[in-house]
Amino acid sequence: MNNQSSCACGGAPKLIFACSGASDVGAITDQAARKLTREGVGKMYCTAGIGGRVSGILATTQSAACILALDGCPLNCARKTLEQAGFQSFEHVQLADLGMGKGQTPPAPEAIARVALAVAEKLKEKERGKGNDV
Numbered sequence: 001m002n003n004q005s006s007c008a009c010g011g012a013p014k015l016i017f018a019c020s021g022a023s024d025v026g027a028i029t030d031q032a033a034r035k036l037t038r039e040g041v042g043k044m045y046c047t048a049g050i051g052g053r054v055s056g057i058l059a060t061t062q063s064a065a066c067i068l069a070l071d072g073c074p075l076n077c078a079r080k081t082l083e084q085a086g087f088q089s090f091e092h093v094q095l096a097d098l099g100m101g102k103g104q105t106p107p108a109p110e111a112i113a114r115v116a117l118a119v120a121e122k123l124k125e126k127e128r129g130k131g132n133d134v
Helices: 002-010 024-038 047-051 056-063 077-084 109-125
Strands: 012-017 066-071 091-094
Touching: 012 024, 012 047, 012 077, 012 091, 024 066, 024 109, 047 056, 056 066, 066 109, 091 109
Parallel strands: 012 066, 066 091
Antiparallel strands: none
């Protein structure tokens, strides 16, 4: 109930749904989403809650100003989870499109910062009405 009140009073959030998979690129997406949350760019939100159809998480997501799926590998689990829950209008960043390969990209601070920058730029483009997949 407090989330809904704060969303109504403070404007709708920009939600980031990261693949937090068991690979190096999953670790990068997870850490990049956490970094973006700390920096106030958006708010990391629960991808598992979307998959589990948790009503409060679905309701908050439906009211979001912007939704972004952040996937580590070409399986696109975060994107597919949102789609399976009925979300069709969202931005998507895929680490393979940024030249990062599964099993080939250690979750070093430089990689995390690079992804966070790409996501921040994507969200800024969305605000200007130019959002496209990366």
